[in-house]
Amino acid sequence: MNQSKLIRKVGSSMYRQVNNIGYVTSVQTLMDMQILSKEDYERWRKGQVPYLEKVCHINLKKLASVLQEMKRYATKNNLKPSYTFYKHWGRKNKSTIQLRFSKTGNEYMEKLYATHYVMNKAESGE
DSSP: OOHHHHHHHHHHHHHHHHHHHSEEOHHHHHHHTTSSOHHHHHHHHTTOSSOGGGGOSSOHHHHHHHHHHHHHHHHHTTOEEEEOOOBOTTOOSSOOOBOOOSSSOOHHHHHHHHEEEEOOHHHHTO
16 A cells, blocks of 8 residues: 555545544554454454554554554544543453553553543533
8 A cells, every 4th residue: 555545545534533422542543554454353352462563464564554644633623632542342350451552562652552532522512
């Protein structure tokens, strides 16, 4: 996928998410772009996959480009960044285990993956 096609696909996914639910997530964008399957996403959420990048069907450089483009789109469209804590599904004990997105665990990349972009309420007419 070349850079201009990537930018179009990211923009299209983000536009749809904002208009349908009022916020954007990186995992939904990756699923919309067919980089991540719903099944692999669910396995990751259940703790069956050590980090999300392992099940993404694109190289790490392109993944980083998707995340950077999401950040650019959000800034350009006045979407508010909101960090979200992703934890394992189905954990019965009280200790919460945070899920890992990247192979390296790099703090900057982890934050990019976990950031949701929320529609500004003043602009949405609410």
